[in-house]
Amino acid sequence: MAIHWLLILICCIGLHFSSTKYTPDWESLDSRPLPKWYDETKFGIFITWGVFAVPSFSSEWFWPHWKSKHPNHDIVNFMKRNYRPDFTYADFAADFTAEFFDPDEWADIFKASGAGYVVFTTKHGGGFPNWPSSHSFNWNAKSVGPNRDIVGDLAEAIRNRTDIKFGTYYCLSEWFNPLYLKDRNSNFTTTDFVKTKAMPDLYELVSKYKPEIVWADTVDNLGPASYWTSKEFLAWLYNESPVKDTVVTNDRWCQDCFCKHGGFKTCSDRFNPGVLQKFKWENCMTIDTHSWGYRRNSNIDAYLSVHDIISTFASTISCGGNMLMNVGPTKEGKIMPIFEERLRQFGQWLKVNGEGVYSTVPWSHQKDTVTKNIWYTKRKMESEGTVVYAFLLSWPTDALLNLGAPIPSQQTEVSMLGYPDKFIWKAGPGGQGIHVTIPIIPWNKLPCEWAWVLKLTHISN
Incomplete structure (x- = not known):
């Protein structure tokens, strides 16, 4: 019976769309x-x-x-x-x-x-x-x-x-x-x-x-x-x-x-x-x-x-x-x-x-407020809350990458698409921003060339 009513609902939605x-x-x-x-x-x-x-x-x-x-x-x-x-x-x-x-x-x-x-x-x-x-x-x-x-x-x-x-x-x-x-x-x-x-x-x-x-x-x-x-x-x-x-x-x-x-x-x-x-x-x-x-x-x-x-x-x-x-x-x-x-x-x-591209939407910030050459997208995920993707167009030269735009929560995790390990991070002053520790990764172990995408889960903004 449930399937019967579901089919009726789907048909009605289709009829409504096509009748416009x-x-x-x-x-x-x-x-x-x-x-x-x-x-x-x-x-x-x-x-x-x-x-x-x-x-x-x-x-x-x-x-x-x-x-x-x-x-x-x-x-x-x-x-x-x-x-x-x-x-x-x-x-x-x-x-x-x-x-x-x-x-x-x-x-x-x-x-x-x-x-x-x-x-x-x-x-x-x-x-x-x-x-x-x-x-x-x-x-x-x-x-x-x-x-x-x-x-x-x-x-x-x-x-x-x-x-x-x-x-x-x-x-x-x-x-x-x-x-x-x-x-x-x-x-x-x-x-x-x-x-x-x-x-x-x-x-x-x-x-x-x-x-x-x-x-x-x-x-x-x-x-x-x-x-x-x-x-x-x-x-x-x-x-x-x-x-x-x-x-x-x-x-x-x-x-x-x-x-x-x-x-x-x-x-x-x-x-x-x-x-x-x-x-x-x-x-x-x-x-x-x-x-x-x-x-x-x-x-x-x-x-x-x-x-x-x-x-x-x-x-x-x-x-x-x-x-x-x-x-x-x-x-x-x-x-x-x-x-x-x-x-x-x-x-x-x-x-x-x-994952940071298809079906994503613009975030509250398009570019980072502190570090140049970083752009953002986001998606909502049931298990990870607001997920923000940070596009790094150049590999960080310092051991610490400062992202000024994200506001982390206690559940926030930072990782890189295509890389198995999580990154260590700490909140910026007053809880604004994230300071990410960049691990030493051999060039041939990086997941891709040219640019990289960080995945930030459970972001508060």
Whole structure:
């Protein structure tokens, strides 16, 4: 009988959730709760891939930097030296071969990284869809170049081989699409582009591939929500789409949406405020500090070290954000060894320290009040009360580590994730803070490299 009533209760909860209807206005759309899975995962991988991987020179903005009114002279000279005079950007598509693209291999690398979701570029500002779009004849990955449904192949591999959520990035506007330029020049009083290309693409993407993240973007941050019909699309996404109960979205749906409307907020590229925000946000950042797409002319100094990545991550999750870390594959479809190494190193670190990461929440203090380079997260545990995790981004040089923020109790214990022994500690003056005795640990006995996480149980604040 108890099981019978429990099933009824579960059904009622499900019916209540699914019966919530969102209307196409920001007050209603912004009231939608963010599905829990997104906050709990903390870390995702962004994949920036498209025709721009063929020249792989400068950045994924190669085309506008080549053909704008004020072109990049390095790109202009690069084209003069290496290509015939009448070569166009569209000619690059035939060389976007993807012959080494192995979605199973990608899925295995992403799984090893510890990521909870991926966001894959389905269409960038050049307008080239990485799936057989019904609204882009002869200018998509199935018609030219790879001759395959890249989006579908990757989605299938990730879902078959991992428990990672699959998401899609879609750039609403396009640099040189005549319909978009016409609409923009009319101050968005005409709507040919959005009605025949952008929105039909988005509805098709969601209906066909069922992404758990719909990550929107624009090339120029222009166009009101009324032009993009963003509110109508989000109302459909939340009410009727096949992922209506689980999907999450970002904030780049119109020129006035950034940091204001949508699901989680990105605000700007590499947004990392260093202080707690009142909203859920995402730090979308790159391993290559100069580009989102792959660059053949990069050098080792351009790439973040794994310590840099962990430092960025600790400051991000301590302040309530997620980190979306970008890699740019080659035109052949390979994730270059330096990207793979960073992803696997980060995954190794997460295997040891994931308890202080996944499903945690911000604490009352984000940074320590005394010692630099220490960030905090917390969780509530039935047996250990308030558990605070202190991220040490450098190994203490003194035998005593002073943490100014925590207030200990008589039951407080201090340990390090991945290390078997408890640490000796004493309370600071007036019971404020903890002075932790750092044992002498041989470097090869430390649980991980790069950064460490202390676990403080039964904390009073």
